[in-house]
Amino acid sequence: MRKSTLKEHQQIKKTLVTPFNKHLGQLASFKSWQSRMPNLLWLGLIINKYGHIDGLAKCYRIIEFMKNNNMETDNLNITTILLLDDNNKILLFDYINNLCEDKILDCLCLVIDDKIFRQKFYKINKTSETRIKELKELVIECYSKFSYIGCDMRFFFSYHQAYIDKLKIMSNCSDTIAIFNEYYKLEHSEPIMGMYRSGIRAMEISFSMLSENLEYQTSFWNTVGNMSECELYLLDYPKGDEKKMKDFYEDVEKELHNLIADNFEKKNEDKFIVISGLLTYAVKLLKDVCDNNLHNSISSRIILRTIMDVYMNIKYLILLEKDSSNVWREYQDYGLGKFKLIYKKAQENYKINENSHLTPEILEAIVNDNFDEETMDIDLGYFDKTSIIKKFEEIGEKELYDTLYDYDISYSHAHWGAIRESSVLKCDNALHQLHISSDESNQQSSKSTDYDYIMIFIKIFRVVSGQFNGISNDFFDKYEVRNETNN
Ligand SMILES: [Zn+2]
Structure with missing residues (x-):
């Protein structure tokens, strides 16, 4: 599709x-192919052994034999066939063993405990390990809904429905008639077969809507699931370049020192206080990442998102400054108002444990540092009443928001995409139905963030150097070129 x-x-x-x-x-509620497949694996074993054309021919001879011996069943599910009476089962299984060599259904004895089935197909000299291996190889072959053998099984299930007149085909359904007349004669490599296969999938899926007993499928997957270990699938990303990023951090730190030194006389101006404060915050976050070699970690993504917030805040405030020079003060008040709300709630409604990293008294001191909190209102909305996405748009960074920022926000908000990518692994064992499982041993590391850290700091320094002297051209010469060539 x-x-x-x-x-x-x-x-x-x-x-x-x-x-x-x-x-x-x-309305659409299809049961998956994987829930129907176990019941048809016996056909899959025959087709897998003899190939598409000869395999289907043998399957045809089986249903012909069933019809000639008055042992028609409602469908070709193995659970339905096992409902035949004992004499018919003996007759049919002997016929299958004659038609196909070497007790072909042997590996299904792992999951079928019907006495006659086991008498006829169980091979004494075969080990369980071999049986599991064979069944696993077959399940891998059939598992995908696009698998050729799977499609052959689905074709033959449908074909049998028509053969016993349970599926009526209208004379104007030329596509379906062509499928039934041609599919079993042509190799899968023929171009027309692509169309036939999708027709078969659509046709067979309609049978899946019929109510059916799922007991066998459930017990099949439970049984085979317990036969072998998980094969967890890891993405093997190269490690971030620790040395390169330590050097980068040192260069960033040097530029911060230069900025502070070059603008010493502005140290009491709100604009400089805010921009240098935001920049310092980003640099300290970068230090955490580089000192601890966090480049392949989940936390580096969460931190990167915050550094993107730093960049957006600086650039957005510069934009607002054109209409309101007081914006630098308003931005500080807005943030302190947030702190006021927290410590007020903590003091009035809750008792915070003294070991908690939240210390309301410190927040209170910070808020009251410059003026009386009684004069400070608390803004419960976004700063400047504008959403984050709108701010990114206003500063010309919609693409950054739509891509990296939104991606990393999934990590900070613990959305499932981030959990699935970082902390849950796919099991590659088809007998386990390709389930997902906790990365409890912490085997998966994330792709390194180092390229994006350099990218965002270049953006921040570009904006800051548009407002203040102090940031050297050497920094841009060194990193803008390098980051582009690394791209
Ligand atoms: Zn598994």
């Missing part, structure tokens, strides 16, 4: 709805 573009999604309230869901609403 082609993947729809974002533009093709329709916004309904705060949700972008895919075209598929928009048209079908909640």
Whole structure:
């Protein structure tokens, strides 16, 4: 199925709805191919052994034999076949063993405990390990909904439905008629087969809507799941360049010193206090990352997002300054108002443990440092009543917001995408149905953030150096070129 573009999604309230869901609403509820597959694996074993054309021919001879011996079943699920009476089962399984060599269904004895099935197919001289290996290889072959063998199994299930007249095909359904007449004769490499395969998937999926007993499927996956260990799949990212980033930090720190020294006479101006304060905050965060070699860590992403906030705040305040020179003071008051709200709540409503890193008395002292808190209002909204995304737009950084910022915000807000990427691993064992599992041993490291740290500091320094002297051209010469070539 082609993947729809974002533009093709329709916004309904705060949700972008895919075209598929928009048209079908909640009606679509397909059981997955993986839940139907276990019941058809016996066909898969035959097709896997003899190939697409010969395998399907053998399957045809089996249903022909069943019909000739009046042992028709409602469908070809193994659970349905096992409901035949004992004599018929003996007859049928003997026929299969004659038609196909060497007790072909042996590995299914791992999951089928029917007495006659086991008598007929169980091979004494085979080990459980071999059986598990064979079953696993088959499941891997069939697991994907696009698998060729899987498609053959689905074709034959549908074909049998038509063969026993449970599926009526209208004479005007030429595509379906062509599938039933041609599919089993052509190799999968024939171009027309792509169309046939998608037709078969669509046709067979309609059977999945019928209510069916899922007991066998559940017990199949439980049983095979317990037979082998998880094979957790890791993404192996190169380590961030620790030495390069330590050098980078030293250069950044040097530029901060230069800025402070060059603007000593401005030290009491609100604008300089705010910009140098924000910059220092970003530099201290960078130090945390570089000192502790956090480049491949989750925290470096969360920290990077905060540094992007620093960049946005500086650039946005410069923008506001054109209309209001007092904005530097307002920005400080807004932030202190946030602290006031916290310590007031803490003092009036709660008892904060003295070991907590939150110390209301310190917040109170900071808020009252310059003036009386009684004169300070608390703004409960965004600074300047403007959302974060709007601010990024206003400063010409919508792309940064839409991509890196929104991505890293998933990490700071613990959205599932971030959890799934960093802390939950995919199991590659098909017998485990490719489940996901906690990275409890901390094996997965994240892709290094070092390129983006350099990128954001270049942006910050560009903005700051547009306002104050002190940042050297050497910094830009060294890092702007290097970061572009590393791209
Ligand atoms: Zn597993």
